[in-house]
Amino acid sequence: MSFIRTSSRLSAVAKGVALAAGFTAVAMMGISTASAQDYYAQYGGKAGITALINTFVGNVAADPHINYYFAHTNIPHLKYELVQQVCMAVGGPCKYTGLSMRKAHEGMGVTTAAFNYLAQDMMDAMQTRKIPMAAQNYLIAILASMEPQIVTANGPLG
Amino acid sequence: MNKLNMNVVKSMKGKGLAVAIACALGAMAPLTANAAIGAASLFGQGRILGTGAVTAIDGAAGGGINPWAVISGYGTNQQIGATAFYSHVLLNNYNMDAYGASVGLFNRIELSFARQSFGLGNTGGTLDGEINDFAYGGGETAAQRAAPASAILDKAGLTSSATPAFFGNSYELNQDIVGIKARLFGNVVYDQNWWEPEVSVGVDLHHNEMPKNLATTLHVARNGVSYYLSATKVWLNGIFGLTTLADVNIDVTNANQQGLLGFGGADGMGYKVLPAASVGVFLNRQVVLGAEYRDMPQNQLIASKSSPLAPLADAVSKTSAWKDVYIAWFPYKQLSLTAAYVDLGTIATMKSQNGLYLSLTSSF
Numbered sequence: 001m002s003f004i005r006t007s008s009r010l011s012a013v014a015k016g017v018a019l020a021a022g023f024t025a026v027a028m029m030g031i032s033t034a035s036a037q038d039y040y041a042q043y044g045g046k047a048g049i050t051a052l053i054n055t056f057v058g059n060v061a062a063d064p065h066i067n068y069y070f071a072h073t074n075i076p077h078l079k080y081e082l083v084q085q086v087c088m089a090v091g092g093p094c095k096y097t098g099l100s101m102r103k104a105h106e107g108m109g110v111t112t113a114a115f116n117y118l119a120q121d122m123m124d125a126m127q128t129r130k131i132p133m134a135a136q137n138y139l140i141a142i143l144a145s146m147e148p149q150i151v152t153a154n155g156p157l158g
Numbered sequence: 159m160n161k162l163n164m165n166v167v168k169s170m171k172g173k174g175l176a177v178a179i180a181c182a183l184g185a186m187a188p189l190t191a192n193a194a195i196g197a198a199s200l201f202g203q204g205r206i207l208g209t210g211a212v213t214a215i216d217g218a219a220g221g222g223i224n225p226w227a228v229i230s231g232y233g234t235n236q237q238i239g240a241t242a243f244y245s246h247v248l249l250n251n252y253n254m255d256a257y258g259a260s261v262g263l264f265n266r267i268e269l270s271f272a273r274q275s276f277g278l279g280n281t282g283g284t285l286d287g288e289i290n291d292f293a294y295g296g297g298e299t300a301a302q303r304a305a306p307a308s309a310i311l312d313k314a315g316l317t318s319s320a321t322p323a324f325f326g327n328s329y330e331l332n333q334d335i336v337g338i339k340a341r342l343f344g345n346v347v348y349d350q351n352w353w354e355p356e357v358s359v360g361v362d363l364h365h366n367e368m369p370k371n372l373a374t375t376l377h378v379a380r381n382g383v384s385y386y387l388s389a390t391k392v393w394l395n396g397i398f399g400l401t402t403l404a405d406v407n408i409d410v411t412n413a414n415q416q417g418l419l420g421f422g423g424a425d426g427m428g429y430k431v432l433p434a435a436s437v438g439v440f441l442n443r444q445v446v447l448g449a450e451y452r453d454m455p456q457n458q459l460i461a462s463k464s465s466p467l468a469p470l471a472d473a474v475s476k477t478s479a480w481k482d483v484y485i486a487w488f489p490y491k492q493l494s495l496t497a498a499y500v501d502l503g504t505i506a507t508m509k510s511q512n513g514l515y516l517s518l519t520s521s522f
Contacts, residue, residue: 065204112234112265113204120206123443133442134399141395147348155235157266 040092042135046083049092053082056125065117089142090135101149111153119143203232203239203491203521205265206347207443212486212496213243213519216362216416217258217272218337220388221436221450222498222515223480226405227358227390229341230270231262231521232491238263243272245517247500251281251508254418260337268360270337275330276418281508282325288507289324292470324372331418332367339388346392346403355391362386364417376459376474378420379427384411386434401440403448409434414457415477415505423457423475424465430455444488452480478503482515494519 043049057079061067070078087094098104122143126136211219211228218225219241231239239262247254258272278285337360344356364382366373373380387408396402409432412422421427432455438448459475461467484498498515505511 111204111236113202113237116204116206116234127443132399134395137395137399137401141350141393144347144394145350147345153236155237155264155266157264158235 039090039135039138040087042132043086043090046087046092046094048129049087049090050083052125052129052131053079053086055128056082056122059121059125060118063117063121066114069114086139089139101146105150105152109153110151112151115147115151200236200238201522202234202237204234204237205232207491208440208446208488209347210239210241210262210491210521212494212517213241213245213258213260215245215247215256215272215274216335216337217243217256217260217270218339218360219260219262219268221405221438221448222482222484222496222500222517223450223452224405224407224434224436225337225339225360225386225388226436227341227344227356227388228346229262229265229268229339229358230260233262233265235265240522241519243517243519245515247513247515249500249502249511249513251279251511252505253277253279266341268337268339270339272335272337274333274335274418276333278325278329278331280327282329283327285506286323286325289470324375333417334365334367335417336363337361346390347394350394355389357387357389360386360388364413364421366417366420368420373420376420377424377461378414378457378459379422380420382413382417382421384409384413384417386410397439403436403438403446405436407434408432409453412455412457414459415454419459419506423459424462424471425458446486447484449483450481454479473507476504476507484515491521493521
């Protein structure tokens, strides 16, 4: 009897917490709703990825926080490497053969801020290209996990 | 109108404080300039949108009622960030204003200040009535009061008045909180390929301004220190592919209603170890929807359970876990707005203290 009373007194908030906790538990078990193959299609295949990289490199060129870094970069080559890398990451039939991320950024002292501004430029490009949110997050999660190989500049407290 | 103006003035004060702290720290900070790629200004906002979270009611970066492991503002490991916040909570019998500021140092240390005003409104008079009903025990003069109740009034120095009033109307319980949070390890954004959360430890130093006679009557201390360990995990590619957040805290505290009703109780100042948790799902890059839960210690206020005053003491002591469902909007790094439905349960004999929570955080 007292149990019934307690449960009927469960507020909407408590139910919300329970529901959200359940969702989170599912997320923690790593159950994904789409495979890498599906994402390649959601990026619009090779043509869609090429368009995305064009928009992205345009965003970087217009970003005063980081554009000066790319002043002497071979842009067509950079775009080619990025298309290959993204295509492979989202399950497309491509093979990235460039340098490892650690090797490519060695000795540059890339800062966390620079890394984040670049990530932001990619997120903006994906928004412009209307990539579905889950497909965006799939790639952003891969990019985020590369941070330890790319960012080498330490702060005063680590 | 007047109240609105006061709120603006209050939040201006908070911002002023934040700027003052930021300037002071800036003057002391070692020069970190180097020729590195993307070397950003010391006061830049180089972290990703949303990673500064919003401001919890105690002034720390977090959700609405729980601090999270993230450091306030948008400063990276080479930058200093700052925030100012204002929150208002409208409950059935009470309302609360909170404002304050924080500084985040090199995404490692967070210093925060918050001032909370918990308004009793008309409920103060109702509480006085309840206490008096109990104290008089049906009689109308001091001579007719029940002996144990007279003891309470004696302690409060209220025996001389015919109808003692603790609160009256429009009474405010004010509290200042200074918080220090240190990130121990982990990063909510970059730790994507393994389980490790971002983990921080925090200390809140509270000073409650309630009058001494009220503290004596409630049998609580006015100053308190509470501690928490916070673990926050974000899956960028989480549930349904949406960015998903989960936070679990362990609170070590003796605070009554987060210190608004002081610290400890008639049975001592013992600390309790209590759980708290938050979850959130980013519907897009700017909007997060979530829920929170924070357990509260159940201290015995006024008198211990074995005392003849137990009926009154039990009623005043009844404390519930705090809960909310929230939606937060980050239109850009400089601003976040949060709206929530909060359920704080029973506070000072008043049941069903639920209502609306609105909060604004500005980041610099």
